[in-house]
Amino acid sequence: MNTILEVSGVSVSFDGFKAINNLTFTIGSAEMRAIIGPNGAGKTTFMDIVTGKTKPDEGHVVFGEKAISLLRLNEAQIAQAGVGRKFQRPTVFEDQSVFDNLLLALRKKRGPLAVLFYLQSREDRAKVEQLAMEIGLKDQLERKSGELSHGQKQWLEIGMLLAQDPKVLLVDEPAAGMTPEEREHTTGLLVEAAKTRAVVVVEHDMEFVRRLNCKVTVLHEGSVLAEGSLDHVTKNQEVIDVYLGR
Amino acid sequence: MPRSFIFRNPSILVFIGCLAVFTVVVTVLSEGFGIGFLSTSFIKTLGKTLALCLVAISMDLVWGYCGILSLGHFAFFGLGGYMIGMWLMYERTRDIVVTSMASAEIPPTQQEVKDAIGNQIFGVVGSSDFPAIWTLAGSLPAQLALVVLVPGLLALVFGWLAFRSRVTGVYLSILTQAMTLALSLYLFQNDSGLRGNNGLSGLQNLPGANNVPQAIISVWFLWGSALALGLGYVLFTWVVSGKFGSVIRGIRDDEARVRFLGYPVEAYKLFIFVLSAVVAGIAGALYYPQAGIINPAEMAPIASIYLAVWVAIGGRGRFYGAVIGAAFVSLVSTWFTSGQVPSIHLGFYTVDWVDWWQVVLGLSFVLVTLYAPRGIGGLFDLISGRIAPNRHGADLGPGAGSLQEKEAIE
Ligand SMILES: Nc1ncnc2c1ncn2[C@@H]1O[C@H](COP(=O)(O)OP(=O)(O)O)[C@@H](O)[C@H]1O
Ligand SMILES: [Mg+2]
Numbered sequence: 001m002n003t004i005l006e007v008s009g010v011s012v013s014f015d016g017f018k019a020i021n022n023l024t025f026t027i028g029s030a031e032m033r034a035i036i037g038p039n040g041a042g043k044t045t046f047m048d049i050v051t052g053k054t055k056p057d058e059g060h061v062v063f064g065e066k067a068i069s070l071l072r073l074n075e076a077q078i079a080q081a082g083v084g085r086k087f088q089r090p091t092v093f094e095d096q097s098v099f100d101n102l103l104l105a106l107r108k109k110r111g112p113l114a115v116l117f118y119l120q121s122r123e124d125r126a127k128v129e130q131l132a133m134e135i136g137l138k139d140q141l142e143r144k145s146g147e148l149s150h151g152q153k154q155w156l157e158i159g160m161l162l163a164q165d166p167k168v169l170l171v172d173e174p175a176a177g178m179t180p181e182e183r184e185h186t187t188g189l190l191v192e193a194a195k196t197r198a199v200v201v202v203e204h205d206m207e208f209v210r211r212l213n214c215k216v217t218v219l220h221e222g223s224v225l226a227e228g229s230l231d232h233v234t235k236n237q238e239v240i241d242v243y244l245g246r
Numbered sequence: 247m248p249r250s251f252i253f254r255n256p257s258i259l260v261f262i263g264c265l266a267v268f269t270v271v272v273t274v275l276s277e278g279f280g281i282g283f284l285s286t287s288f289i290k291t292l293g294k295t296l297a298l299c300l301v302a303i304s305m306d307l308v309w310g311y312c313g314i315l316s317l318g319h320f321a322f323f324g325l326g327g328y329m330i331g332m333w334l335m336y337e338r339t340r341d342i343v344v345t346s347m348a349s350a351e352i353p354p355t356q357q358e359v360k361d362a363i364g365n366q367i368f369g370v371v372g373s374s375d376f377p378a379i380w381t382l383a384g385s386l387p388a389q390l391a392l393v394v395l396v397p398g399l400l401a402l403v404f405g406w407l408a409f410r411s412r413v414t415g416v417y418l419s420i421l422t423q424a425m426t427l428a429l430s431l432y433l434f435q436n437d438s439g440l441r442g443n444n445g446l447s448g449l450q451n452l453p454g455a456n457n458v459p460q461a462i463i464s465v466w467f468l469w470g471s472a473l474a475l476g477l478g479y480v481l482f483t484w485v486v487s488g489k490f491g492s493v494i495r496g497i498r499d500d501e502a503r504v505r506f507l508g509y510p511v512e513a514y515k516l517f518i519f520v521l522s523a524v525v526a527g528i529a530g531a532l533y534y535p536q537a538g539i540i541n542p543a544e545m546a547p548i549a550s551i552y553l554a555v556w557v558a559i560g561g562r563g564r565f566y567g568a569v570i571g572a573a574f575v576s577l578v579s580t581w582f583t584s585g586q587v588p589s590i591h592l593g594f595y596t597v598d599w600v601d602w603w604q605v606v607l608g609l610s611f612v613l614v615t616l617y618a619p620r621g622i623g624g625l626f627d628l629i630s631g632r633i634a635p636n637r638h639g640a641d642l643g644p645g646a647g648s649l650q651e652k653e654a655i656e
Contacts, residue, residue: 079508116490
């Protein structure tokens with residue numbers, strides 16, 4: 001399997017505090033990966049670096065078959081290159097309908113002029129409806145997304161990610177605040193997505209991670225503490241000490 | 247899909263209809279074309295108000311839809327006024343000079359005419375040479391182009407610098423205030439080339455229309471202003487209606503999220519800022535010929551703050567709200583500050599509205615911000631039943647909205 005994202009030797013510090021310390025991480029082009037670790041381990045910061053929100057002090061972030069360096073691109077360019085991100089708290093455009101949210105995310109030209117003269121085609125509408133079906137919001141298309149429940153907003157955001165059709169999906173704590181049934185649906189969506197692309201899921205909930213049934217990377221103090229199957233890393237004494245044991 | 251565009255934005259038809267009816271009624275009541283019920287100076291007030299409505303919708307475009315609280319839009323408005331003012335003053339002065347020289351025995355040379363115009367225009371600032379910026383003043387097409395280009399270019403440079411460094415929120419507002427302040431201070435200087443604090447005057451006289459009375463010209467400008475407002479309204483409604491509108495409202499609500507969707511946020515902001523500045527410039531070019539005079543005080547920081555107040559009171563994020571706010575507040579403001587409102591004698595103190603109007607306006611602004619964030623325009627929601635999702639805590643009931651308008655009228 002070929003590598004789609006390669007992070008190597010990356011460090012970043014905030015006012016002298018090393019949030020990420022010589023981190024190395026790679027993921028294949030159709031792979032699911034879970035990242036776990038205690039609060040403050042640097043999971044969100046890792047996503048910030050890959051998506052261009054935070055510039056690292058040193059290291060490389062290389063993406064795609066052409067091995068382009070993401071460090072030279074801004075957030076919008078990285079997103080266009082094919083890295084999608086779901087934030088920790090659900091961020092959808094609450095003032096706009098579910099349909100408009102999905103349409104906004106749909107993979108299309110992003111420049112102002114192209115968007116100004118954009119006309120909705122039947123094809124695009126069909127794509128949006130298809131996505132809405134997958135995330136279970138088919139009947140909510142015309143509703144303002146601010147009126148959705150917390151779980152529905154999380155799905156809408158996942159739907160927006162899928163609409164972007166990215167090669168790498170970074171998903172920060174997707175199951176937070178969800179009911180068990182909602183979690184199950186979410187797991188299904190992510191597992192399905194990982195069949196055709198790389199999906200990185202940050203999650204606290206071990207039960208959720210177990211159901212993803214994938215390789216796990218444990219972060220601690222900004223670097224990788226252990227990597228392997230969930231059973232393998234949960235047996236690791238260091239992991240038990242810093243994370244599971246508490 | 248023009249049909250569905252209008253279908254999806256019924257406010258366009260209502261607005262254009264109201265504007266057309268207003269224009270026809272005013273024309274019929276005017277001195278120049280009708281029964282003379284309305285004085286020419288009142289026609290000018292109405293025409294100026296339409297121009298102010300145009301700059302208000304351009305403010306609403308940047309602020310209400312894209313979340314950029316520009317407090318410098320009167321810089322663009324004023325520049326538009328100056329650009330058309332240069333042509334008006336130059337041509338008008340040329341007419342006068344040519345007429346007065348016509349009686350001379352030897353016909354004047356081109357240079358003599360030009361010198362005489364320069365003397366007339368720049369005498370007040372102790373000069374008679376044309377500064378370089380007046381090079382094109384004799385050409386109407388050129389100055390009309392500058393009405394659009396100068397504000398557009400200023401907005402482009404300013405916006406590019408500010409947005410690229412990701413200056414947002416209150417810092418950006420302060421920068422825009424600094425911009426308009428700097429511009430007005432610069433123009434106050436006698437050697438700025440635009441007659442310092444004297445500004446440009448006599449702009450109500452249309453060159454080449456010496457025999458046309460102001461009663462007629464005022465209605466022409468009213469028509470022009472109404473047309474520009476109508477076109478601006480349709481253009482802006484189109485810009486914000488489709489996916490583009492979705493993007494800029496997204497930028498207003500969560501800029502970072504839009505960026506992570508892959509949209510070049512800075513380019514969008516720049517587009518909106520420049521478009522809005524250009525329309526503000528056109529509004530200024532319509533306003534000042536009706537006002538007759540422009541000087542740098544028009545671009546003082548407070549003017550742009552008033553503009554934001556109008557839009558807030560009218561209800562931002564909807565263009566008819568901005569129009570209502572600008573028309574309502576500026577007309578009421580004219581009425582109060584003209585001294586026509588009887589003072590209130592309290593025995594120990596006399597409330598003179600010329601002074602106290604400011605307090606009333608400031609108070610209404612605070613009240614609207616606190617209790618009716620959707621402004622006067624929000625009242626229309628009660629009719630159409632449009633309810634926005636409750637995004638930031640307690641929303642306002644209908645009662646508070648109606649209370650607000652009563653207060654604004656008082
Ligand atoms: N912008 C920032 N400025 C200062 N410190 C930060 C910033 N972002 C993250 N940190 C710090 O970096 C560490 C890692 O944070 P984060 O990546 O959010 O952890 P996690 O998502 O794993 O809980 C934390 O100690 C946090 O306080
Ligand atoms: Mg986190």
